[in-house]
Amino acid sequence: MNAERSTGxxxxxxxxxxRFGERTAFSDVSFTVDYGEVFGFLGPxxxxxxxxxxTLGTLIAPSSGTASVAGLPLGPDNGVAIRSxxxxxxxxxxxxxxxxxxxxxxxxAGLYELTDRSERIGRALKSVGLENRADDLCRSLSKGLRQxxxxxxxxxxxxxxxxxxxxxxxxxxxxxxEVHELIDALRKRGVTIFLTTHRLAEAERLCDRVGILxxxxxxxxxxxxxxxxxxxxxxxxxxxSPLADPEHVLAGLPGCESWSRAEDGTYVxxxxxxxxxxxxxxxxxxxxxxxxxxxxxxxxxxxxxYLQMIDSDVEAEQR
Amino acid sequence: xxxxxxxxxxxxxxxxxxxxxxxxxxNRFIASTMAITPILFMIAPIVTxxxxxxxxASQKLDAGIGVSLLYLxxxxxxxxxxxxxxxxxxxxxxxxxxxxxxxxLRREELLLGKALAAYIPTLVISYAMYGIFLACVGLFAHPNxxxxxxxxxxxxxxxxxxxxxxxxxxxxxxxxxTRANDVRVAQQLSTLISLPPLAITSLIGFGVLAPTPRLAxxxxxxLLLVDIAAGRFVARLFDRERLLxxxxx
Numbered sequence: 159m160n161a162e163r164s165t166g167x168x169x170x171x172x173x174x175x176x177r178f179g180e181r182t183a184f185s186d187v188s189f190t191v192d193y194g195e196v197f198g199f200l201g202p203x204x205x206x207x208x209x210x211x212x213t214l215g216t217l218i219a220p221s222s223g224t225a226s227v228a229g230l231p232l233g234p235d236n237g238v239a240i241r242s243x244x245x246x247x248x249x250x251x252x253x254x255x256x257x258x259x260x261x262x263x264x265x266x267a268g269l270y271e272l273t274d275r276s277e278r279i280g281r282a283l284k285s286v287g288l289e290n291r292a293d294d295l296c297r298s299l300s301k302g303l304r305q306x307x308x309x310x311x312x313x314x315x316x317x318x319x320x321x322x323x324x325x326x327x328x329x330x331x332x333x334x335x336e337v338h339e340l341i342d343a344l345r346k347r348g349v350t351i352f353l354t355t356h357r358l359a360e361a362e363r364l365c366d367r368v369g370i371l372x373x374x375x376x377x378x379x380x381x382x383x384x385x386x387x388x389x390x391x392x393x394x395x396x397x398x399s400p401l402a403d404p405e406h407v408l409a410g411l412p413g414c415e416s417w418s419r420a421e422d423g424t425y426v427x428x429x430x431x432x433x434x435x436x437x438x439x440x441x442x443x444x445x446x447x448x449x450x451x452x453x454x455x456x457x458x459x460x461x462x463x464y465l466q467m468i469d470s471d472v473e474a475e476q477r
Numbered sequence: 478x479x480x481x482x483x484x485x486x487x488x489x490x491x492x493x494x495x496x497x498x499x500x501x502x503x504n505r506f507i508a509s510t511m512a513i514t515p516i517l518f519m520i521a522p523i524v525t526x527x528x529x530x531x532x533x534a535s536q537k538l539d540a541g542i543g544v545s546l547l548y549l550x551x552x553x554x555x556x557x558x559x560x561x562x563x564x565x566x567x568x569x570x571x572x573x574x575x576x577x578x579x580x581x582l583r584r585e586e587l588l589l590g591k592a593l594a595a596y597i598p599t600l601v602i603s604y605a606m607y608g609i610f611l612a613c614v615g616l617f618a619h620p621n622x623x624x625x626x627x628x629x630x631x632x633x634x635x636x637x638x639x640x641x642x643x644x645x646x647x648x649x650x651x652x653x654x655t656r657a658n659d660v661r662v663a664q665q666l667s668t669l670i671s672l673p674p675l676a677i678t679s680l681i682g683f684g685v686l687a688p689t690p691r692l693a694x695x696x697x698x699x700l701l702l703v704d705i706a707a708g709r710f711v712a713r714l715f716d717r718e719r720l721l722x723x724x725x726x
Contacts, residue, residue, distance in 0.1 A: 178722065209722075215579050218718040238581045246579040252572040254496070256503035261496075268492025269580040311576070 198365030251308025302333025493590025561650025
């Protein structure tokens with residue numbers, strides 16, 4: 159069923175905007191996603207993530223802007239062709255609870271006109287570890303297992319782009335970890351994934367690149383790139399007792415831009431290159447006769463990046 | 478890809494029909510509604526017919542038969558009303574509509590598949606009930622009464638109007654289902670809106686209109702046109718964006 163993979167990026171989005179009357183769901187969003195990439199789309203509730211997925215999935219029409227999905231321009235004439243090349247797993251898996259797992263998948267195999275249905279269903283169930291639950295009614299499955307069935311359904315067609323909308327929303331940590339492992343396995347198979355989430359650890363673990371959306375696209379890049387872009391590198395230095403003259407010890411160290419006192423005996427150095435600054439700082443502290451307890455580079459998480467972006471939006475709104 | 482002249486994909490329509498019928502069979506409420514309602518609507522006319530005296534005046538006989546046949550024409554109108562009104566709004570409430578809309582399925586294919594899934598059992602049930610009714614009349618009713626019921630015009634009207642009334646009821650139910658936000662409201666409205674076409678059959682049944690083959694064909698053709706127009710109208714009502722977001726495209 160699935161058409162031959164097109165050349166060029168899997169997704170190209172240019173200045174895409176969606177408005178519902180006076181309300182803007184998302185505005186002026188531009189990005190590209192390459193084949194084989196796992197792209198994370200982060201943002202708070204109501205940021206426009208799901209609407210973006212629905213727009214790229216041809217379920218709703220954009221108000222302005224252009225996009226190409228799996229090599230086809232987004233538009234009403236290409237709706238069926240685009241939907242044949244992609245798969246979307248909405249936040250709620252939306253299974254027919256009175257039907258069995260296999261019957262649910264068979265229905266969708268029919269909608270995609272798959273010819274080798276039994277084989278495809280077997281393969282999809284195996285990839286999510288549900289090959290022994292094919293005959294179970296969906297109503298008898300836990301939330302985590304239903305999510306897995308939803309994922310199996312999305313994998314039936316070997317889609318060129320797989321949209322996962324909040325795939326771990328509402329799952330307990332064990333079920334969420336299982337879904338993470340499945341996504342990780344798909345990533346290793348080279349499946350192109352567009353993942354919306356507000357679980358930042360999930361995005362940091364699974365995504366090659368992330369975009370942070372809050373109606374407009376606030377930033378985009380690899381998680382480590384975003385950290386470097388937003389936060390200066392720093393190292394934290396802890397001594398047994400406060401330094402007598404920290405300015406004399408820490409100012410002007412090679413690779414060190416500035417220093418600040420965090421608490422008694424703890425100092426944070428803003429550095430240009432931790433590999434140069436850390437040994438120099440250690441030598442300086444020991445030369446000053448102090449006991450060095452710890453010297454650690456400060457790591458900013460994707461959560462710090464996210465909060466920085468979203469907080470600045472909140473502050474701007476309040477002004 | 479198998480497509481018909483209307484550019485509809487038969488495989489996808491068949492998938493929708495198969496899933497719907499399987500889902501009905503597993504839904505006790507729907508299965509019992511589809512089984513019990515027609516039986517009730519068949520018992521009443523049989524009792525009416527058997528209670529008619531053999532020497533009843535022609536006018537009284539016509540009225541009695543008219544009431545009986547009206548009951549039978551209620552079967553194709555009412556049996557699919559509950560099912561068809563559930564089709565779209567029910568899927569919306571269950572959260573199953575969005576995954577279906579993300580597939581290559583066209584709205585016309587979805588609607589046609591859902592309509593056929595309600596239409597096929599409705600026709601089977603309606604004709605089966607009519608067949609049982611005719612058999613009972615032929616075997617047990619007084620010959621005067623039986624002769625009246627076995628008039629070609631009456632039988633033709635029943636045979637012709639059963640699929641047309643069912644089609645009207647189904648399209649009306651699906652139309653309401655695409656616009657309603659609540660299953661219960663959709664079911665109540667669908668039951669009400671399935672009734673107006675019964676006025677025609679009532680007029681025939683009560684002898685206000687002479688049940689001639691010509692009249693049956695003319696009215697049947699008119700109802701057929703209404704059904705075709707209703708099908709197209711329903712396709713226009715089906716707006717993916719409104720169904721998913723509550724906002725109009």
